[in-house]
Amino acid sequence: MRELCLPVGLSGDDLKAVDAAVGNRTRLKKGDSLYRTGDSFAALYAVRLGTLKTTVLAEDGREQVAGYHLQGDIIGLDGLGTERHGCGAVALEDSEVCTIPFEHLEELARDVPPLQRNLHQFLAREISRDHGVMLLLGSMRAEERLASFLLNLSERYRARGYSSTEFVLRMTREEIGSYLGLKLETVSRLFSRFQEEGLLKVSGRNVKLTSVAALRQLVGQRG
Amino acid sequence: MRELCLPVGLSGDDLKAVDAAVGNRTRLKKGDSLYRTGDSFAALYAVRLGTLKTTVLAEDGREQVAGYHLQGDIIGLDGLGTERHGCGAVALEDSEVCTIPFEHLEELARDVPPLQRNLHQFLAREISRDHGVMLLLGSMRAEERLASFLLNLSERYRARGYSSTEFVLRMTREEIGSYLGLKLETVSRLFSRFQEEGLLKVSGRNVKLTSVAALRQLVGQRG
DNA sequence: CGCGCCGTTGATATTATTCAAGACCAGTGG
DNA sequence: CCACTGGTCTTGAATAATATCAACGGCGCG
Numbered sequence: 001m002r003e004l005c006l007p008v009g010l011s012g013d014d015l016k017a018v019d020a021a022v023g024n025r026t027r028l029k030k031g032d033s034l035y036r037t038g039d040s041f042a043a044l045y046a047v048r049l050g051t052l053k054t055t056v057l058a059e060d061g062r063e064q065v066a067g068y069h070l071q072g073d074i075i076g077l078d079g080l081g082t083e084r085h086g087c088g089a090v091a092l093e094d095s096e097v098c099t100i101p102f103e104h105l106e107e108l109a110r111d112v113p114p115l116q117r118n119l120h121q122f123l124a125r126e127i128s129r130d131h132g133v134m135l136l137l138g139s140m141r142a143e144e145r146l147a148s149f150l151l152n153l154s155e156r157y158r159a160r161g162y163s164s165t166e167f168v169l170r171m172t173r174e175e176i177g178s179y180l181g182l183k184l185e186t187v188s189r190l191f192s193r194f195q196e197e198g199l200l201k202v203s204g205r206n207v208k209l210t211s212v213a214a215l216r217q218l219v220g221q222r223g
Numbered sequence: 224m225r226e227l228c229l230p231v232g233l234s235g236d237d238l239k240a241v242d243a244a245v246g247n248r249t250r251l252k253k254g255d256s257l258y259r260t261g262d263s264f265a266a267l268y269a270v271r272l273g274t275l276k277t278t279v280l281a282e283d284g285r286e287q288v289a290g291y292h293l294q295g296d297i298i299g300l301d302g303l304g305t306e307r308h309g310c311g312a313v314a315l316e317d318s319e320v321c322t323i324p325f326e327h328l329e330e331l332a333r334d335v336p337p338l339q340r341n342l343h344q345f346l347a348r349e350i351s352r353d354h355g356v357m358l359l360l361g362s363m364r365a366e367e368r369l370a371s372f373l374l375n376l377s378e379r380y381r382a383r384g385y386s387s388t389e390f391v392l393r394m395t396r397e398e399i400g401s402y403l404g405l406k407l408e409t410v411s412r413l414f415s416r417f418q419e420e421g422l423l424k425v426s427g428r429n430v431k432l433t434s435v436a437a438l439r440q441l442v443g444q445r446g
Numbered sequence: 447c448g449c450g451c452c453g454t455t456g457a458t459a460t461t462a463t464t465c466a467a468g469a470c471c472a473g474t475g476g
Numbered sequence: 477c478c479a480c481t482g483g484t485c486t487t488g489a490a491t492a493a494t495a496t497c498a499a500c501g502g503c504g505c506g
Contacts, residue, residue: 056354056355056357056358058358058362058443059443060442060443062358062362064357064358064361064362066354066357077346077347077350078347078350078351078354079347080343080344080346080347081340081341081342081343081344081345081346081347082344082347082348086347086350086351086354087354106336106339106340106343109333109339110332110333110334110336110339111333113329113333116329116332116333117304117329118304119304120303120304120329120346121303121304121305122304123300123303123304123343123346123347123350124300124301124302124303124304124305124309124346125305126350127300127301127309127346127349127350127353128301128309130350130353130354130357131279131289131301131309131310131353132279133357134279134287134289134353134356134357134360135279135281135285135287137357137360137361137404138287138360138401138402138403138404139281139285139287139401139404178361178362179361180361181360181361181362219283220281220282220283
């Protein structure tokens with residue numbers, strides 16, 4: 001348990017204290033809910049292994065994927081300082097998470113300034129991430145959205161030491177569509193079109209990006 | 224300066240300390256930028272008077288309204304714990320804001336747990352707010368979006384002691400469209416249609432909601 | 447008073463959704 | 477081992493929603 005779930009630039013005693021704040025790992029099977037919208041909030045979670053999706057729920061029951069979370073991501077931040085989780089989290093494949101009891105973390109943040117700073121950065125990053133999604137949903141065309149999504153995944157896999165051009169989608173076309181504000185048929189058509197145009201090769205959930213440059217161009221073409 | 228910019232449930236010395244952390248008011252004229260995307264981050268701002276918009280900027284230059292902020296709202300949270308502001312803020316009418324130097328606030332949050340908690344709540348609320356916008360952009364039709372926007376404004380005016388059914392829009396049709404992921408013509412047409420259907424009366428930027436119930440129904444009709 | 451931004455409205459084009467049918471694939475039980 | 481089944485994915489055709497292009501009216505500000 002030497003390894004740290006919350007990647008902070010700490011040392012010595014501080015580090016030990018943080019270690020102590022991080023609870024043990026929880027295993028999740030594909031389809032398991034880590035928490036649901038409205039569950040009482042008690043902890044953050046660090047994804048150790050696997051992939052989760054978080055979903056937001058409208059009053060009328062509509063549900064939408066708010067994000068996909070890979071190894072190293074911290075989730076549950078939206079419930080911070082409040083009573084209840086504002087969204088739900090579900091494992092898209094067998095996964096593992098560390099529980100970080102929030103009561104404890106908040107206390108620790110008071111004693112360890114770098115940790116406080118780090119927590120704030122996580123929160124701000126989450127807000128920035130959401131702003132990026134808003135930009136995507138509000139001003140991009142369908143093909144730009146999918147290209148953007150794929151490039152984002154690519155980048156994140158790269159940062160984790162996996163191939164940035166060849167990976168397995170852990171979500172269905174419908175889930176991708178939900179995240180991108182598109183219908184599943186539209187997503188499917190786009191994959192086919194991208195393949196025709198030589199941007200990628202796709203076979204079910206296996207994707208191989210063959211022209212990252214072209215995908216990039218596709219995203220940034222509207223002024 | 225007895226009045227508090229950051230509405231916290233504090234008392235006595237704590238309150239005085241917070242008072243001290245809140246800088247003086249800044250006046251903004253219509254069109255003035257409070258900060259721009261990329262400006263170095265140093266403070267949060269509490270809106271004392273007036274209306275501001277925050278905008279996010281895509282790499283390719285596209286700009287989108289991320290939110291409208293009224294009296295009492297705290298803005299600038301997205302830059303928290305980072306070097307730079309992730310979005311820009313512009314006054315839509317003559318306005319006043321309090322500057323809350325962040326260095327100081329962060330320090331204070333360590334000493335005053337309720338303030339820390341409060342800060343976290345603000346951050347979480349911002350994330351939840353963004354999730355609401357994502358839901359709007361990702362799964363609502365144009366008329367639902369506009370109805371939702373108007374009801375949201377209505378509610379916020381009500382909470383501030385203003386009329387919830389009759390108010391002046393401080394933003395252009397284009398800005399509304401930018402926020403809602405629609406073109407200005409679409410927004411204009413929707414206003415006209417809503418008026419025809421007796422949901423509201425509109426004359427330029429003056430809006431009078433005549434059937435809040437119908438607007439509500441409009442928003443929540445898709446299951 | 448006039449100029450520029452803002453807003454409205456119409457006609458048309460484009461984009462994405464909807465509806466529908468069928469293919470594929472993995473897991474299951476006979 | 478094979479047929480069956482449910483979920484997923486693909487594709488086509490028709491339709492609906494929204495954007496685009498264009499023209500004009502109006503208001504406010506200098």
